[in-house]
Amino acid sequence: xxxxxxxTSALVAFAAVAAIPAAAQQPATVxxxxxxxxxxxxxxxxxxxxxxxxxxxxxxxxxxxxxxxxDKVGFGGAKVEAKYVDEAGSAxxxxxxxxxxxxxxxxxxxxxxxxxxxxxxxxPVAEELKALTVFYDCGxxxxxxxxxxxxxxxxxxxxxxxxxxxxRYLVAKKKSITSFSGINQNYAWGxxxxxxxxxxxxxxxxxxxxxxxxFPKLFAGEFGAEISTLLTSKSQALHTSFWDGDLESFIFxxxxxxxxxxxxxxxxxxxxxxWRLRDxxxxxxxxxxxxxxxxxxxxxxxxxxxxxxxxxxYNIPPTYPAYQMAQSLLGLKLAYEKAAxxxxxxxxxxxxxxxxxxxxxxxxxxxxxxGDGHQGITETAYGTYKFNxxxxxxxIVDIIRFPAECVNPPPGxxxxxxxxxxxxxxxx
Amino acid sequence: MSRxxxxxxxxxxxxxILTDGLVYAAYLFIVAIGLTLIFGVMKILNVTHGSFYAxxxxxxxxxxxxxANADWxxxxxxxxxxxxxxxxxxxxxxxxxxxxxxxxxxxDEVVVVLVTYATFLILEDxxxxxxxxxxxxxxxxxxxxxNTEIGDLVLSNYDIILVALAAxxxxxxxxxxxxxxxxxxxxxxxxxxxxxxxxxxNVTLVYTVTFIIGAMLGALGGAVMAPKISVTLGIGVEVIxxxxxxxxxxxxxxxxxxxxxxxxxxxxxxxxxxxxPQVELFVIYGVMALVLVVRPYGLFVRAQPRKI
Numbered sequence: 124x125x126x127x128x129x130x131t132s133a134l135v136a137f138a139a140v141a142a143i144p145a146a147a148q149q150p151a152t153v154x155x156x157x158x159x160x161x162x163x164x165x166x167x168x169x170x171x172x173x174x175x176x177x178x179x180x181x182x183x184x185x186x187x188x189x190x191x192x193x194d195k196v197g198f199g200g201a202k203v204e205a206k207y208v209d210e211a212g213s214a215x216x217x218x219x220x221x222x223x224x225x226x227x228x229x230x231x232x233x234x235x236x237x238x239x240x241x242x243x244x245x246x247p248v249a250e251e252l253k254a255l256t257v258f259y260d261c262g263x264x265x266x267x268x269x270x271x272x273x274x275x276x277x278x279x280x281x282x283x284x285x286x287x288x289x290x291r292y293l294v295a296k297k298k299s300i301t302s303f304s305g306i307n308q309n310y311a312w313g314x315x316x317x318x319x320x321x322x323x324x325x326x327x328x329x330x331x332x333x334x335x336x337x338f339p340k341l342f343a344g345e346f347g348a349e350i351s352t353l354l355t356s357k358s359q360a361l362h363t364s365f366w367d368g369d370l371e372s373f374i375f376x377x378x379x380x381x382x383x384x385x386x387x388x389x390x391x392x393x394x395x396x397x398w399r400l401r402d403x404x405x406x407x408x409x410x411x412x413x414x415x416x417x418x419x420x421x422x423x424x425x426x427x428x429x430x431x432x433x434x435x436x437y438n439i440p441p442t443y444p445a446y447q448m449a450q451s452l453l454g455l456k457l458a459y460e461k462a463a464x465x466x467x468x469x470x471x472x473x474x475x476x477x478x479x480x481x482x483x484x485x486x487x488x489x490x491x492x493x494g495d496g497h498q499g500i501t502e503t504a505y506g507t508y509k510f511n512x513x514x515x516x517x518x519i520v521d522i523i524r525f526p527a528e529c530v531n532p533p534p535g536x537x538x539x540x541x542x543x544x545x546x547x548x549x550x551x
Numbered sequence: 552m553s554r555x556x557x558x559x560x561x562x563x564x565x566x567x568i569l570t571d572g573l574v575y576a577a578y579l580f581i582v583a584i585g586l587t588l589i590f591g592v593m594k595i596l597n598v599t600h601g602s603f604y605a606x607x608x609x610x611x612x613x614x615x616x617x618x619a620n621a622d623w624x625x626x627x628x629x630x631x632x633x634x635x636x637x638x639x640x641x642x643x644x645x646x647x648x649x650x651x652x653x654x655x656x657x658x659d660e661v662v663v664v665l666v667t668y669a670t671f672l673i674l675e676d677x678x679x680x681x682x683x684x685x686x687x688x689x690x691x692x693x694x695x696x697x698n699t700e701i702g703d704l705v706l707s708n709y710d711i712i713l714v715a716l717a718a719x720x721x722x723x724x725x726x727x728x729x730x731x732x733x734x735x736x737x738x739x740x741x742x743x744x745x746x747x748x749x750x751x752x753n754v755t756l757v758y759t760v761t762f763i764i765g766a767m768l769g770a771l772g773g774a775v776m777a778p779k780i781s782v783t784l785g786i787g788v789e790v791i792x793x794x795x796x797x798x799x800x801x802x803x804x805x806x807x808x809x810x811x812x813x814x815x816x817x818x819x820x821x822x823x824x825x826x827x828p829q830v831e832l833f834v835i836y837g838v839m840a841l842v843l844v845v846r847p848y849g850l851f852v853r854a855q856p857r858k859i
Contacts, residue, residue, distance in 0.1 A: 162676070166684040248802060309832055337828050342789045345578055346779045347710060348571035350825035355563055355703050356827075368686060371781030375690045379707040380698055428565040 130202060151467050153198045153459070155181075155205070155452075156224035158235025159260070159444075161209040164342065168259060168367040168395040169237050169444045174207055176445030177234070179432050181205055181451050183439040189453075190425050192482070198456050206230065214244040221245050225254040231312050232257065232473070234451050237444070239263035239311055249275050252293040255470040255477075260444055262312065262413075264538040267494025274470060276477050276488055278499040280446040280531055282312070283363075283538035285391045285413050285503070286319030287546070289543055292409060292505035292523055293389060294327045304335035304358040304386075308351055308369060313338060316364035316391060317401040322542035334358045337460040350380055353443055359384050366392045371400065378405055392419070393508070395442045397517050401510060408508040413486045416443035418519045419504040425457075429485035443486075449483040454491075454499070456483050490527065493534050502530040526550060559702075568703050568821045574710040575818030577717035581775060583797040583809045584724060585768030591804020592761040593662070598667040599647065600794060601787030602638050602674035607773025609678060612687035612782040614774075625695035632692065636774025637767045639680045639698040640699055644766025648759050656758070671787070676782065686783035693778040708819075709778065716775060720768075724806045735828035737761065741804050796835050800842045800850025809852060817841075 130417035147229075157177045160170030181203050183189050187196040197203045197341055206228060208220050208230040224230050232255040236242045242261035256275045258266070262282030266275065271499035293300065296324060304319065307313030321333050335356050337349050350373075362384075370390065375381060383405035389395075394412035397404050412419045417440065420426045429449055433441035439464075458477035468476070482489055489499045506519035529551035532541035541547070614635035618628040647670065655666050696708035697777045701747050728734035737850055739747045740757050747756045772790070780786060801808025823834040830837070842850060 162679055162684055162784065164783055167686050169784060171684060335828070337824065339824075340789075340833070341833050342785060344786060344789060345575065345776070346823040347574045347707075348568075350566040351704060351821075352825050352828075354705055355560065368783040370780040371686060371688060371783075372779060375688070375693055375781070376707070376779055379693050379696070379854050380705040384706075399686070400688070403688065459800065477639060533858055 125473050130481075143275075151201050153201045153203045154228065154230040155203055156221075156228065156230040156233040156235065157205050157448075158208045158210050158220070158224075158233060159448075160237055161207070162213045164367050165237055169391075170210065170444075171450045172395070172442050173237065173444040175437050175450035176433065176441060177205060177207075179436055179453060180429070180449045183432055184452075185454065188547035190428055191200075193456060194452055195456075195460060198459040199239065201467070209234070210235065212239060214240055215239045218248055220242050221256075222246055223254050224250070225249075230295065231255065231275060231470075232455060234259055234337055234448070234455065236261050239265075242266055246272065246275050253470055255473055257455055258402065258450045259447045263315065264532075266526045267498045268537045271495055272472055272480070272497050274289055276454075276474075276491070276497045277494075278451045278491070279436050280414060280503070280527075281498065281538065282316060282413075283319050283532065283542070284500070285411055286316050286506055287323045287542065289362065289391050289409070289411055290320055290323035290327050291525055291551075295523055296409070296507075297359060297387065297520070299304075300328055300331045300359050302332050302334045302356070302358045303360040304337070304353055304356055305333065305362040306335075306337040306339065306346070306373070307362070307404060308341045308363050309339050313341070313364055316541065317362065319542055320362050321384075322539065323546070324541065325547050333439050339369075342369060344368060346373050346376050350377050350382055353377075353382055354380065360387045360389060362389045362391075363510075366389045374400065374404065374449055378403070383407065383494060385497040389505075392443075395444065397508065398439055398442065401517055402512075402515075404508055404510065404517065406509050411503075411510045412443045412503055413503075414443060414446070414522065415502055415504045416446035417441065418517075419522060420446065420486055420502070420507055421486065423483075423485075423487075425483065426485040446486045450486050450489060450499075450501075453484045454482060455487060488527075493526075493531065496536075500527040502527050503530050558822075563702055563704060564825055566701070568825050568853055569711075570704075570706060571821035571824070572684045572814070572818030574817070576813040577714045578709075578772075578776060579793060579816055580717045580799050580810055581713075581720060582772040583801075583813060584633070584720065584806060585765035585772070586794045587798045587801065587806065587809045588768070589762055589765035590798065591735060592857065593656075593758050594744075595667065596660070596664045598664065598671045598764070598791060599674065600765070600769045602645060602671050602678075602792035603769030604773040604776075604790045605787035606639050606674070606779070607636040607770030608683050608689075608777040608782045608786055609687065610833050611636040611774035611777035612689040613682075616687070616692050616780070621692050625692065632689075632777070632846035633771060633774050633787075636770050636775040636777070640767040640770025641763060643770070644763035645851065647766070648762040652762065653759075654785070656755075665723070671791075675784070675787065684784060686781045689777040689782055691778065712853055713775060721810050733760070733844065735746040755827055776795060793835070794840045798849075800839050800849060802852035805849065806849035808849055808851035 148260040158164045159173040184201045185197050224233055234257045236258050237260040239261040242258050260276040264281040264283050303319045307317045335352055391411035393410045394417045458473050460474035462472035477489050487501050489501050491499050504522050504524045506522040509518045511518050511521050529549050533539045533548045589597045611632045614632040618631050655663050693709045699706045797812040803810030819834050819838050823831040
């Protein structure tokens with residue numbers, strides 16, 4: 124009988140404790156799936172900064188410490204819980220993990236994806252599952268050009284902006300350029316970056332010739348023959364969209380042979396490497412940050428805030444993947460709060476609120492202007508690298524900013540077609 | 552097209568193709584020699600070779616970090632880096648051979664390949680556990696070597712050292728196989744394991760030592776390349792594929808084959824990059840396919856007696 128009484132009182136106690144949350148009326152939590160490369164070659168330059176950007180921003184949001192208009196706690200008062208998933212693996216794996224997040228973990232939204240291949244694979248699944256998804260880094264313009272989307276959004280501008288911005292900066296700095304070359308990785312990212320760059324150069328500097336067009340294998344790592352080819356060419360500039368290991372290997376190998384003294388090198392993603400390479404990044408390199416991110420960001424209070432919290436925690440300044448993640452989360456937050464006027468909003472309501480939204484984040488002003496309100500555009504900036512030998516700090520000088528409508532296609536036309544037809548309608 | 556005058560730039564391009572080909576061949580040879588040795592002796596297709604390379608590179612990067620901070624002279628630091636990398640290879644070779652491979656000798660070849668492949672995948676993650684997901688620059692030896700200008704072409708002295716190292720390695724391997732007792736034992740085992748065992752050769756010991764030497768050579772490949780590349784996750788993967796192609800061309804188990812295979816691939820690839828860059832990716836495998844059509848076992852494999 125003692126046993127039965129103990130069990131009954133335990134049950135009563137348990138029921139009483141379980142009833143408390145309902146009685147206290149806790150606001151619901153918002154669950155997010157955050158997907159980026161946590162292992163593999165893309166982890167160090169992109170995946171980890173993206174993940175860290177999410178972690179630090181969500182912490183600040185949950186504590187209500189973000190500056191206005193982001194000062195509400197979490198999303199609309201509800202704390203945000205994040206589940207971090209590794210993007211590594213085949214596209215099939217990635218899609219499986221996406222389904223797990225949406226169906227098993229029942230997240231309210233998925234924010235992530237670096238590889239354009241993965242973005243393209245996840246998009247139809249997101250639409251099928253009616254799962255709100257925000258791509259934060261992948262660059263392919265195709266996502267919203269192929270088909271209208273309802274649940275997929277991308278706050279960060281796509282890769283066309285990077286190539287057009289690079290061409291505009293190069294032509295601004297070297298008006299009489301006659302010959303340039305390119306070395307890009309032989310896969311979608313490298314091929315598309317080069318195609319857009321060459322297309323833009325044809326429009327902006329019709330007399331300049333693309334001399335050596337090199338496409339080494341992704342992760343080739345050894346570029347001796349390519350560097351020799353470039354040394355024996357007559358080009359005045361070199362375009363590369365190399366990233367991580369390939370970028371750093373290329374920089375070490377070309378510096379040992381003085382290539383950067385022969386020609387100006389434009390590295391469209393080099394901002395992710397500059398804090399690691401420091402004095403090993405050649406002075407005079409034209410640096411891109413896929414937008415007005417990192418050292419190319421404007422010195423606004425919100426940028427100062429983001430830069431501070433990130434650097435304090437991770438001991439290294441935030442690079443563009445961290446900025447892209449921050450912008451994506453802040454955009455999602457605003458959409459959520461706009462839709463949450465009457466209680467916790469569902470995916471349809473958030474999507475309707477997200478469409479066409481405009482806001483200003485650490486990387487500047489975003490307008491969801493393309494892809495029927497699903498694809499964001501921002502201004503971009505390019506600058507020239509200089510390692511300050513006195514302060515021993517990397518610096519970017521000679522920054523030129525290009526307004527959003529100058530380097531992004533207008534709505535209703537595919538990016539590559541826009542470039543091929545002379546970038547009509549560009550507002551510079 | 553008749554040209555009786557050779558353009559100066561043509562000469563330079565030809566010279567560049569030759570030097571680039573030699574440098575790339577040196578890289579391939581150093582990486583492939585360990586693989587071909589292990590396959591020749593143990594008949595094991597060792598996918599873990601990529602891990603040896605990666606561990607050698609990470610070990611070298613760590614070593615460079617140590618000596619760069621301690622401010623050692625460049626030559627000493629370089630030798631320390633190589634020694635450190637090879638030591639990592641030695642440790643790994645011992646652990647893997649004694650701990651894992653020993654258990655699968657004599658099994659079906661497919662099983663052994665699966666085991667080495669699984670080990671490779673596990674070791675990729677072990678790298679993350681030990682060194683984290685970041686990348687490690689080890690450029691000090693590359694930079695301190697300086698460069699040499701030949702007309703418009705600038706050669707990195709480190710590349711020249713690489714070629715010299717590969718040539719030295721080829722010479723040492725040849726001498727060891729032909730003129731040392733152990734080398735002749737190895738050659739016998741490569742020829743025919745069973746007959747060698749019948750003659751009283753301790754084949755198990757030969758296997759162990761060969762695997763360890765192969766591991767050290769793979770790690771040496773990684774160590775010597777570390778200053779040129781950014782030591783980061785995934786460098787082992789790329790290298791295995793190239794090493795396999797070279798070994799397939801040269802013949803599994805043949806050191807001369809690895810050397811000639813590396814030279815052919817290196818020069819063809821350099822020519823492609825300079826002259827027809829569009830086919831650069833394809834050239835290595837194109838050459839491999841061509842060779843295998845004519846000589847299915849590679850260039851330097853001895854005729855196999857038919858066994859009943």
